[in-house]
Every structure is written in C-alpha cells, then in structure tokens.
Amino acid sequence: MENRIKTLFGIRYPVIQGGMVWCAGWELAAAVSEAGGLGLIGSGSMSSDELRRQIRACRRATRKPFGVNLPLMNAKAESHLDVILQEKVGIVFTSAGDPSRYTSRLKAENVRVCHVVSSSRFAMKALQAGVDAVVAEGFEAGGHNGREETTTMVLVPAVCRAVNIPVIAAGGIATGRQMLAAFALGAEGVQMGTRFVASREASCHENFKKKVLELGEGDTMLALKSLQPVRLVKNEFFEEIHWAETHGVKPRELKRLLGRGRSRKGMLEGNIRHGELEIGEVSALIDEIKGAGEIVREIIREFEKELNRMKSLHL
Amino acid sequence: MENRIKTLFGIRYPVIQGGMVWCAGWELAAAVSEAGGLGLIGSGSMSSDELRRQIRACRRATRKPFGVNLPLMNAKAESHLDVILQEKVGIVFTSAGDPSRYTSRLKAENVRVCHVVSSSRFAMKALQAGVDAVVAEGFEAGGHNGREETTTMVLVPAVCRAVNIPVIAAGGIATGRQMLAAFALGAEGVQMGTRFVASREASCHENFKKKVLELGEGDTMLALKSLQPVRLVKNEFFEEIHWAETHGVKPRELKRLLGRGRSRKGMLEGNIRHGELEIGEVSALIDEIKGAGEIVREIIREFEKELNRMKSLHL
Numbered sequence: 001m002e003n004r005i006k007t008l009f010g011i012r013y014p015v016i017q018g019g020m021v022w023c024a025g026w027e028l029a030a031a032v033s034e035a036g037g038l039g040l041i042g043s044g045s046m047s048s049d050e051l052r053r054q055i056r057a058c059r060r061a062t063r064k065p066f067g068v069n070l071p072l073m074n075a076k077a078e079s080h081l082d083v084i085l086q087e088k089v090g091i092v093f094t095s096a097g098d099p100s101r102y103t104s105r106l107k108a109e110n111v112r113v114c115h116v117v118s119s120s121r122f123a124m125k126a127l128q129a130g131v132d133a134v135v136a137e138g139f140e141a142g143g144h145n146g147r148e149e150t151t152t153m154v155l156v157p158a159v160c161r162a163v164n165i166p167v168i169a170a171g172g173i174a175t176g177r178q179m180l181a182a183f184a185l186g187a188e189g190v191q192m193g194t195r196f197v198a199s200r201e202a203s204c205h206e207n208f209k210k211k212v213l214e215l216g217e218g219d220t221m222l223a224l225k226s227l228q229p230v231r232l233v234k235n236e237f238f239e240e241i242h243w244a245e246t247h248g249v250k251p252r253e254l255k256r257l258l259g260r261g262r263s264r265k266g267m268l269e270g271n272i273r274h275g276e277l278e279i280g281e282v283s284a285l286i287d288e289i290k291g292a293g294e295i296v297r298e299i300i301r302e303f304e305k306e307l308n309r310m311k312s313l314h315l
Numbered sequence: 316m317e318n319r320i321k322t323l324f325g326i327r328y329p330v331i332q333g334g335m336v337w338c339a340g341w342e343l344a345a346a347v348s349e350a351g352g353l354g355l356i357g358s359g360s361m362s363s364d365e366l367r368r369q370i371r372a373c374r375r376a377t378r379k380p381f382g383v384n385l386p387l388m389n390a391k392a393e394s395h396l397d398v399i400l401q402e403k404v405g406i407v408f409t410s411a412g413d414p415s416r417y418t419s420r421l422k423a424e425n426v427r428v429c430h431v432v433s434s435s436r437f438a439m440k441a442l443q444a445g446v447d448a449v450v451a452e453g454f455e456a457g458g459h460n461g462r463e464e465t466t467t468m469v470l471v472p473a474v475c476r477a478v479n480i481p482v483i484a485a486g487g488i489a490t491g492r493q494m495l496a497a498f499a500l501g502a503e504g505v506q507m508g509t510r511f512v513a514s515r516e517a518s519c520h521e522n523f524k525k526k527v528l529e530l531g532e533g534d535t536m537l538a539l540k541s542l543q544p545v546r547l548v549k550n551e552f553f554e555e556i557h558w559a560e561t562h563g564v565k566p567r568e569l570k571r572l573l574g575r576g577r578s579r580k581g582m583l584e585g586n587i588r589h590g591e592l593e594i595g596e597v598s599a600l601i602d603e604i605k606g607a608g609e610i611v612r613e614i615i616r617e618f619e620k621e622l623n624r625m626k627s628l629h630l
Contacts, residue, residue: 013630119532140466148533151455151466153487154596158532172468181496217434217473218463247563281469300630311626315328
C-alpha cells in the first residue's frame, strides 16, 4: 500500500512534529527529521530574523527534509514568508488563516504546502487553494483549535470523505496505537505536538515539560472561545479567563485581561501558574521526557507491533 | 485473538446499541440482537411498568441476548432495578451514577454488569464495584457526558491502561473504520447510539431521525455544563440555554429556564426547534435511515474490509 505522505515529503516515516510556539526550534526539528520523521520549525513565536537563524541552524544539523510552520494570522506572516522563500525551505505547514493567501506563491517556488484544518469545509477550501495535503486536527489538540469542536475520531473520516489529497491526523495522538487508529480512520500520517513538548530537544522551559508529565485526564480545557479557541492547562491563568468567559465579559475586555506575552511567560519563561500553557489532552498519557528521535522510533515500533496484533484479529 | 466482549454477553459481533432515552425501545433492541449485536432497552425515559412491558415484548421478539440500560441517578432507578431482577434480564448497562450502588445486587443474581465511564478514575471505581466490563465514552458522544471532555481517542487508551476488564469504546463511532480504530486503541467492542437513532426501528419521532441526517460538523455542542453536561443539537432550545450559561445564570435559574419534559418534546414529540435533541458529533457522517440489522451487518462488513486493507500496510 502506497503512502502518499512519505512520498510527498521524501521521509521514511509519516510522523510529523507539530511546529508549536516556544517549543519547536531547530534542535527539535532536526532531531525528528534525523530519525526519519518530519521536523517543523514553529515560526509563530519568532521574529523573522530569528526564523532565518533557526532555518540555517537546522540545515547545518541535518541533511534530511524539514519544514516551517507558518500561522497565517500572525502579524509577521508576510516577512516570515519572505524568509522562507529566500532560505529555500522546501516544506511549509500553514495554519490559523486563509490557505489561499500564500499557497500559490509557495507552489510557484516548488514548496510542498500542507494546511491545518478543523473541518471538512476548511479542507475543501485548502484543496481549492492548491495545497498538497491537509492536517485534520481534532478538538483534543493543544493550542489553537477550531470552533466546531469536532474530535479526531469524527474529523479524520469526515475530511477523508471530503478531499482526495492525503490527510494527516492530529489531536490526541502520542502513541503507536493511536497512530494505527488514525490510519484505520483513513489518515496517511500523523502530526504530534504534545508528545514532542515532553522531549529533550524542545526549546520550552523545563518547568513546562515537567508540568506536562504531571497532567492527567481533565487537566486541559478549550478556552478563549469568544476570541480564538485555544486548549490550555487549567492553571490560575485559565481560571481567570474561564470565570470571565462564563460571566458575560466582552471579547475586548477579555483581551485586556489576558494582557500580552502570557504564552511566552508560561512556555518559555516557565511560569506554570500565571502563564498560558498550550497542550493537548493526550498529555494524560505522557509520563517521561525522552529524546525526540527515540520518540519517533518508539512510535513506529509500537505501530508495527499493534499492526501485527491486528493481523490476528477476526470477528 | 480472543474477544472477551463476545464471550461475556454470548453475542456474535461486539457491536452494542446504546440505550438512548426515547429511542431505544424493544423493536430496536430486538433488531440489533437478532442481527448478532447486543440490543439494549433504554429505561431512562420509561416508567417501571413500561419497562416491564418492553422487556417482555423484546423477549417475544428475539431469543438472542439483550439488556437494559439503567441510568443510576434516575428517580425511578430503584423500581426499575426490581423490574429488571423480576423479569430476569441477563445484562445491565449502568450509567450516570455510582456503580457501587447496584452492582453487587445484580451480580448476586448472575446478571452481567457493564458501567459507562468518562474517565479512567471512574473506570477504576467501576472495577472496584465488581462490574464485568466498562464502556469508555468520549466527549463526542451524544446525550449525557463527562465533565473532563476527554475524547474517545485519548479516553480509550487511558481506560485500557487503568483496568484489565474488557473495554467497549463509545463516542464518535458509526462506521466499520471507526470500529477498527477503536480496536486499535485497545477496545474489544463498540457501543453506538447516534447511528441507531437513524434506524427504522428507533422509537423516537421521524422529525428527529430526519434532523440527524441533516446535521453536519459543528451542529452539536456540549451544553448544560453547570448542571450535568449533555451533547445536543444546536437548535433554538440550545441557543437559549447557551446564552444563559455564558452570562452567569445560576444553576437553579437555569433549571427553571429548562423546564420539564424538553427531551420528550424534542425526541418523542418531534419538536425540532424547541425540544432537547440529544445526539453525537458522528451524526455528521450519517446520511440515511436504515434497518438496525442492516446497520450491524454493514459495520461488520466495513470493519472486515478495512482490516484486510490494514493487513497490506507497512511503513
């Protein structure tokens, strides 16, 4: 059975590391790509100069394919795009915005483009914009999320039914079993963010990594629904905004309450109580910080073991 | 590979029909059991006399095993239990309440007991209460739901890790592919509610069945979080309570606003705009009303086809 994701990106294993803000620097991306997956540099928390340095450092660290995640609503998106094209990055994952904005410019430079979607309607829009693949990211995923709250179990088959380009499943995936489940739903690859936050190479603060290990079921929640929904750790910061959200506080007031730099404070500076900590539900299943390459190999091993177990299954 | 769910209930296929209020009468339960699955009578919307009539009618309609779903917080739970024991029902699925309440009484009468859980903590509580199996029901499921919002993709592996009794996956499952995904996650059976609402034998109003066919992604939402979370169709009834919930209305006021009999009004009487319509996210994938037996056979056929496809998979 052909796997279009491996062919599209020229990688050995269809395991993609999410380009998470404050976590996904060149060390992480290079380690994942070196192990045969696809590493992504997360440009969302970087200046364009920083992004350029990160791309160059990644290229020195690995000769394998890697990419950049580009959030389209980011104020620096346009200048990030220039850097990406100047540095001849071959793979771009766009998210949070209109896929028609840059796809044709990227495709004209022979860049492989993949767009993150939270619904089959957005997947069709991405297909029309000319992307090569989509990431179908469910409600359980960490960070920015869709408004419709469709979970990975429902979203992946819905997107696979709607478009005929390859689909990468994201949200709630950290193990080989979950990767196999995603393939059963029709995906040809998986993207994992949360699992790679708890990796040695992630560039976030150690306090955040340790917090991820402690999280159990119910310790994250989708918040900020009146602005842009984000899945967060339920810490003091969350409680503050959650109270406001359930007591009729208007979006503009909510923005002021939020202040600026709360995700930097949480994820980069390690303020676990008052910072914004973006992470997925699957943190409940993660108990150990590991090397990113080891994470890729472990997932593939478990995937193959579980696939063998499934082969002896009959009803 | 042994399947403990088939053995436990003495059924041919590990496909269980949820005991949904206003939908799961004897006609539906008997049709599912006749097709080799496990049909459940939903006692939550019945009087105890009605439940007795339903059990007797189901026994006349099929000699195959069937069961009753018993919501434990229901005011009639105690008298329902008497009926279940008097009528010698062999299988009971308990939900929404403390599993230690009736499990030992049921087990003493040789009844197979399965409890519905929304977290691994509740699964361990059910194990301690002595149940034979658990249903791990994710956030995407219709009707009553957990507070932690853990989705099927994360919940099923978490519950399988926590307990060694067999696990039935529920929430977001309506197709053979999704059933296969649930098995990849470690489940040994699936419970489906939404798929069987859109069946010829479901006892709800035709208006509700037709509404289910129309629903797309994002057309249901988890509501009533300050009382008891329930996944509903986003109709006028939903909009009313959603406004109240996001504007600091207290639980007691919310209860008054709800009024009584809104689920009856919606699901039994067919008031699609002002009634409460409990349904899961997977309604987005359902386009046709079918016979319940046909639904069981179709799911098994797709499961086997997709399993064969997976057998030719390698990375």
